[in-house]
Structures are given as C-alpha cells and as structure tokens.
Amino acid sequence: MSEAASTRVALANSTALLPSLAPLLHEWLPRQRWFAGKGRPVTAFSLVSATEILPVDADSTGIGQGTGPGTGPGLLHLLIRVHQPTLPAQSPDDCYQMLLGVRSTLPPRLAPALIGHVTDGPLAGRTVYEGLHDPRLAELLLERLRTPGTLGTLRFDRGAAPIPAGLTPRVLDTEQSNSSLVFGNAYIFKIFRRVFPGTNPDLELPLALSREGCGRVPEPVAWFEATAPEPLTLGVLQPFLRGAEDGWQLALRALGSGHDFTREARALGRATAEVHTALATALPTPVLGSAQTEHLAAGMLQRLEAAAQAVPALVPYVPGLRTAFDAVAALGHKGRSWAAQRVHGDLHLGQTLRAADGFWSLIDFEGEPARPLLERRRPQPPVRDIAGMLRSFDYAARSHRPWNAEWAARCRAAYCDGYAEAAGVDPRSEPELLRAHETDKAVYEVLYEARHRPDWLPVPMAAIHRLAAAVD
Known part of the structure; x- marks a missing residue:
C-alpha cells in the first residue's frame, strides 16, 4: 500500500477523529439552514463513515503521527449521526452528510466557510471548513462524477452522456434542506444533507421519467451513493436550466404588476399531468382499497389533532376540518377505492421552472x-x-397586499383545467379526496408557520377558515 493510501486508511479509521471534531460541530451544525434538529440540544455524535476523497496530507507524512500539519487542502467525507432528545412526533437521531475541507491555514476568501480549528486528534493543528465553498475541492467532486467508481464506502455513477471537465463551480445560496453547486451554468449538483436509507426520490423519479421520455424533469447525468453500512443516496448532478425562472417569483411579479397568471397556471397544470402520466407508466400503480383509504384518512386526522395541540389557534376549527377526513373514511368504508401512484410529494410554485420559451419543468422530487x-x-x-x-x-396571492382572492381562484381553476386537458381526468371530479388533501396540507402549513414564521400564520389560517366551513 502506498504512503498516501495508508494515510487515508489511518484517518478514516481513527477513533479519535470524531471526538476531535465534536466540539466544533456542536457550535457549527445547529446554525446551518439544513439542520433539521433546531430547538433541541445535541447530546452526542456517532460516526457512520469517513472517507478521504482527497487525502488530507497528500504532501505530508505526518498525519496522525503528531509531526505537524501539511499544506492541504484535503477533502473529508463524513456521515455523522446526531443524537438529540426526541418527542413522539419527531424523527429519531438523524444522519447528516458533511464534506469538510482541511487546510493548515485558511485563505481569507474562504473565511465565511470556517468551521473551526482542531486542537487534538489526527487533524490537530489544522483548520476545517465547509468544503463545498472551496473551488478546488468542488472541481474534484465533479471529476469523481466524471469517472465512475468506488472510493471507500462511496460509489460514483453516471449516465451515458459525457460530462465536460474544467467547469467553474459556484455554491447556490438559496437551498434550505440541502446544498447545491452549479458547474459552469451547465449542471447543478444537489448534495443531500440529511440522508436516509434507500434511494432518494430525487434520483429515483427523474431516472424513471427519463426512461419514459418525459422532458418535464431534468434527467440525472451523474450521482453518488454510500454503499455501507447501508445504501444511501448522497447527491445528484442534473442539467442546470439556465435562464429559467421559478414559478413563485413569476407569480409574485404578476401580482405586483397587476397581470393575469391564468395562462401560466393552465400550462403548469398540463406539465403536472404529463409528469403524473409518465410516472404512472414507469412505476407501479396500486389501488387504495377500503382499508388503505380509511388508514389514509386516519393519518390525516392524527396530524390534525397533533397540530391542534401545538397551535391553539387551530382548536376551534378542528370539528369542521375533520369532516373532510371523515368524508373520505366513509367512502372507503362503503368500498370506494382510488388509484395511487408515485407523485412529486411536495409540489408548489417554487418547485417549478419556466424557460424563456414558456416551457415548464418540475424539479426537486425529494418530497x-x-x-x-x-x-x-x-x-x-x-x-x-x-x-x-x-x-x-x-x-x-396572500403574500401580496391587498389580498387578491379572485387572482388565486382564477389560477386554481386554470391549473385544474390544464391538468384535466392533459390527463383526461379532472381533479375536481374527486371533491372529497381533493378537499381532504388540501385540508391536510393547510394543517401542515399552520404547524410550520407557527414554528418557523409566525408572521405568515394568517396565510394558512385563512385557508383553514374556508376549509372548515366547506360543505361536504
């Protein structure tokens, strides 16, 4: 084994690595936008895996030997489980993906990416930082995607299309639950931060759609995964839709200028239907029978009751809201069934992009x-x-002043019209199921806004008032 390779193995297997990083992570991790455990103390960390993508001391023989730092940079890939006290409705200990840059001295241009200075362990005397902000390390990630293969517990894979070299990377600062790099305005590389066992839908569904020839979703060109201790999707590279604008900003601009948005809403409905049709062709489409339908309604009711406990403003509306779920359960009890399929799972205007020619795409299938x-x-x-x-x-519509109820109603109708044109099925033909899902979504929004954006709480509460008063 070469000296560099033996160094890599020593670092990845060092039991002192995580304890030496833990004090820095305790301070840094809760401040990250993608950290899901805000508001709960971090009690401990455990190391799931560590892989040196670029050896920390490729030009030094001293790592782990106490002979002083090398020049770096190195790139260390970590999967770390974060232990926190949990409530019944919260997730157990989460696993996070981190890409740490390691240098002896951090250049001023990388100062905003600083995590901290390590005082002991195999990285003693070195500085660790958010590696995605280092262009040299970001370029290395692209090279790994260009040349499929394995590295430790990591596996890099790609489709048939070649990926150009030498594309300049930049970090997008708009991500919330993940991180993204754009390479040369040609590709966007989404790195999942909170990772789960299994294939992430943001890889699985776009691959399935590409096999069906659906052009509404950018096709994955490369991706990487962890192979042990269990399979995990870690990141996906897709074409970057340069010049495209997201639907949320377009809608706000239309509202601000007093322009109609029904043409765009209708086109977006058609795009959604095309994606649904392709997913139904590519993947299994089970039927929700009476038992599954009642289970679906019971889950919605459970979420309503939990949200009402957390947000007192919701309590007066609970009797009216639960009628939406009771109506679906009653239909299931009578033997009514519904077709089910894989769906986007978190569809909203911010998950859509319109190109300059008016072509709509759907993105972010993570759910x-x-x-x-x-x-x-x-x-x-x-x-x-x-x-x-x-x-x-x-x-x-609610984010604009004054509140334009007619604008929202026209867009909602146009979207359903466009969907019905392309799918051959009008979603309004299943009013009980549609009302139940819209109610469930509004309840989720109330809980989210109460916890994270109290000033926005009146937006979903207006929908709660309308849905609670709806006629079955």
Whole structure:
C-alpha cells in the first residue's frame, strides 16, 4: 500500500477523529439552514463513515503521527449521526452528510466557510471548513462524477452522456434542506444533507421519467451513493436550466404588476399531468382499497389533532376540518377505492421552472424532507400534488397586499383545467379526496408557520377558515 493510501486508511479509521471534531460541530451544525434538529440540544455524535476523497496530507507524512500539519487542502467525507432528545412526533437521531475541507491555514476568501480549528486528534493543528465553498475541492467532486467508481464506502455513477471537465463551480445560496453547486451554468449538483436509507426520490423519479421520455424533469447525468453500512443516496448532478425562472417569483411579479397568471397556471397544470402520466407508466400503480383509504384518512386526522395541540389557534376549527377526513373514511368504508401512484410529494410554485420559451419543468422530487423516506416513496393519490399547488397559488396571492382572492381562484381553476386537458381526468371530479388533501396540507402549513414564521400564520389560517366551513 502506498504512503498516501495508508494515510487515508489511518484517518478514516481513527477513533479519535470524531471526538476531535465534536466540539466544533456542536457550535457549527445547529446554525446551518439544513439542520433539521433546531430547538433541541445535541447530546452526542456517532460516526457512520469517513472517507478521504482527497487525502488530507497528500504532501505530508505526518498525519496522525503528531509531526505537524501539511499544506492541504484535503477533502473529508463524513456521515455523522446526531443524537438529540426526541418527542413522539419527531424523527429519531438523524444522519447528516458533511464534506469538510482541511487546510493548515485558511485563505481569507474562504473565511465565511470556517468551521473551526482542531486542537487534538489526527487533524490537530489544522483548520476545517465547509468544503463545498472551496473551488478546488468542488472541481474534484465533479471529476469523481466524471469517472465512475468506488472510493471507500462511496460509489460514483453516471449516465451515458459525457460530462465536460474544467467547469467553474459556484455554491447556490438559496437551498434550505440541502446544498447545491452549479458547474459552469451547465449542471447543478444537489448534495443531500440529511440522508436516509434507500434511494432518494430525487434520483429515483427523474431516472424513471427519463426512461419514459418525459422532458418535464431534468434527467440525472451523474450521482453518488454510500454503499455501507447501508445504501444511501448522497447527491445528484442534473442539467442546470439556465435562464429559467421559478414559478413563485413569476407569480409574485404578476401580482405586483397587476397581470393575469391564468395562462401560466393552465400550462403548469398540463406539465403536472404529463409528469403524473409518465410516472404512472414507469412505476407501479396500486389501488387504495377500503382499508388503505380509511388508514389514509386516519393519518390525516392524527396530524390534525397533533397540530391542534401545538397551535391553539387551530382548536376551534378542528370539528369542521375533520369532516373532510371523515368524508373520505366513509367512502372507503362503503368500498370506494382510488388509484395511487408515485407523485412529486411536495409540489408548489417554487418547485417549478419556466424557460424563456414558456416551457415548464418540475424539479426537486425529494418530497417533504421532514417525512420519513419510506413514507415519501409510498404511492399516493395524484390529487396530493394538485392540493399542494392549489395551496401555493393561495400563498402567492396572500403574500401580496391587498389580498387578491379572485387572482388565486382564477389560477386554481386554470391549473385544474390544464391538468384535466392533459390527463383526461379532472381533479375536481374527486371533491372529497381533493378537499381532504388540501385540508391536510393547510394543517401542515399552520404547524410550520407557527414554528418557523409566525408572521405568515394568517396565510394558512385563512385557508383553514374556508376549509372548515366547506360543505361536504
């Protein structure tokens, strides 16, 4: 084994590595936007895996030997389980992906990426930082994706299309639950931060759609995964839709200028239907029988009751809201069934992009990150996505002053019209199921806004008032 290789193995297997990083991570991790455990103390860390993508001391023989730091940079890939006290409705200890740059001295241009200075262990005397912000290390990640293979517990893979070399990287600062690099305005590389066992839908579904020839979703060109101790999707490289604008900003601009948005909403409905049709062709489409339908309604009711306990403003509306779920359960009890399939799972205007020629694309098929991966991969009625988009039109209209109820109503109708044109099925033909999913989404929004953006709470509460008063 070469000296560099033996150094890499020594660092990755060092039992002192995580204890030496833990004090820095205790301070740094809770401040990251993608950290899901905010508001709960971190009690401990455990190392799932460590891989040197670029040896920390390729030009030094002293790592782990106490002979002083080398020049770096190195790139260390870590999967770390974060232990926190949990409540019944919260997730157990989460696993996070970290890409740490390691240098003896951090250049001023990388100062904002600083995590801290290590005082002991195999990295003693070195500085660790967010490696994605280092162009040299970001370019190395692209090279790994260009040349498939394995490195420790990591496996890099790609499609048939070649990936050019030498593309300049930059970090996108708009991500919330993940991190993204853009390479040369040609590709976007999404790195999942909170990772779960199994294939992430943001890789699985775009691959399935590409096999069906659906051009509404950018096709993955490369990806990487962890192979041990269990399979985990870690990142996906897709074409970057340069010049495209997201639907949320377009909607706000239309509202601000007093322009109609129904043409765009109708086109977006058609795009959604095309994606649903392709997913139904590519992947299994089970039927939700009476038992599954009642289980679906029971889950919605459970979420309502939990949200009402957390947000007192919701309590007066609970009797009216539960009628939406009771109506679906009653239909299931009478033998009514619904088709289910894989869906986007978190569809809203911010998950859509319109090109300059008016062509709409759907992005970010990860689903709601707060939900377990097994649940996000479960087939659902397509109206779940419809309900999410209907709520998004309402959000856009409510974010504008004065509140334009007619604008939202026209967009909602146009979106359903466009969907019906392309799918041959009008989502409004299943009013009980659509109302139940829209109610479930509004309840989720109330809980989210109460916890994270109290100033926005009136937006979903207006929908709660409307849905609680709806006629069955």
